[in-house]
Amino acid sequence: MSGAREEILARITAARGPAASAADVDAAYAALPRAYRRAHHDPSAADVVALFAERAADYRAVVERVPADGVAGAVAGVLAGMFRFVVPDGLPPEWLAELPRSGADWICHDDPPLSARELDRIFGVVTGCAVAIAETGTIVLDHGPGQGRRALTLVPDFHLVVVRADQVAADIADAIARLDPARPHTLISGPSATSDIELIRVEGVHGPRNLHVLVAG
Numbered sequence: 633m634s635g636a637r638e639e640i641l642a643r644i645t646a647a648r649g650p651a652a653s654a655a656d657v658d659a660a661y662a663a664l665p666r667a668y669r670r671a672h673h674d675p676s677a678a679d680v681v682a683l684f685a686e687r688a689a690d691y692r693a694v695v696e697r698v699p700a701d702g703v704a705g706a707v708a709g710v711l712a713g714m715f716r717f718v719v720p721d722g723l724p725p726e727w728l729a730e731l732p733r734s735g736a737d738w739i740c741h742d743d744p745p746l747s748a749r750e751l752d753r754i755f756g757v758v759t760g761c762a763v764a765i766a767e768t769g770t771i772v773l774d775h776g777p778g779q780g781r782r783a784l785t786l787v788p789d790f791h792l793v794v795v796r797a798d799q800v801a802a803d804i805a806d807a808i809a810r811l812d813p814a815r816p817h818t819l820i821s822g823p824s825a826t827s828d829i830e831l832i833r834v835e836g837v838h839g840p841r842n843l844h845v846l847v848a849g
Contacts, residue, residue, distance in 0.1 A: 672767060673802040680766040680802045684795070685847055687769025691822020693843040700849040703794055704730040707758065710792055710844055716755045718742055718784055722777025723758065727794060742780055751783060756790030756840070762817075764795045765807045769822070771795060771845070772807060774815040782818055791840040793820075797849030 673680055681697075689695045698706040708730040711717065715738045719728070731739070740746070740754065760778035761771050771793055773779045785791055801807035811817060824839035835841040 670805050671803045675802050678802070681797045681800050681847060681849075684764050684766040684769060684800045685845075687766065688764075688771070688822065688845055689769075691769055691843075692825075693769075693822045693845050695845045695847065697847045700796075703727050703846060703848050706846050707731070707792065707794070710846070711758075714755055714790070716740070716753065718746065718751070718754050718757045718780075718788065720757070720759055720778060720780025720784055722779075723760065724778065727758070742784060745781070746784075748783065748787060751787040754788050756792060756842075757784050757788045758792045758794075759785060760794050760796075761799060763807045763810050764800045765804055766800050767803045770807075771820040772811065773818040773820070774811060775818070776815070782816065785818065785820075786839045789840055790842045790844070791820075792844045792846070794846045794848055797847065800847075 673683065685695045685697060696706060704727055707727050711731065717739050719739055719741060721741070721743065728739070746754070757780065759773065759780060762774035762776060762779070763772045764770065765772065773782075773785065775781055779785075801810060820839075820843065823835055823841050823843045824837055825833055825835045826837050827833045
């Protein structure tokens with residue numbers, strides 16, 4: 633039995649040839665052809681902002697395109713008649729410039745941090761984003777200025793997010809290249825929704841039931 637084992641191992645060793653060094657392995661790996669398609673949409677030939685708006689709407693988000701200087705009016709229009717919104721630190725103040733004076737009574741800040749129970753009593757949140765992906769209609773938060781901590785965008789039932797046109801990346805690879813890998817990221821593709829084995833759709837289980845997107849510019 634041992635003789636057969638040694639013969640088999642000898643054949644394997646002979647077939648493999650001399651052992652390659654780690655440098656040789658690395659060089660061979662680096663030399664492999666990688667003709668990957670890194671983008672499906674050319675921003676110079678396609679309207680990636682329109683594509684993002686279309687794909688985000690496919691996820692049942694409400695999407696509006698507004699001029700860059702029309703964000704304040706659009707935000708005031710969306711929030712009209714609603715109450716108790718949280719605004720994260722770093723949100724551009726000009727976005728809230730056209731809210732009624734009484735808005736100070738129903739807009740709160742996350743300082744000190746609101747508890748889960750307090751967040752549950754808040755109707756919605758207004759944020760910016762880090763990047764948006766046209767190919768998938770996805771919004772990415774890195775929870776930097778104007779985006780707040782993750783709980784702010786998961787507990788309230790309504791999320792109003794402003795996406796600047798220059799934040800729209802054509803593809804996932806383009807979006808990833810714009811992000812800081814050291815930061816936490818939350819990817820949002822439409823309102824929160826899930827379904828059971830009978831495919832009965834339930835919204836609002838893992839996040840806001842309502843997502844309203846203002847695409848500025």
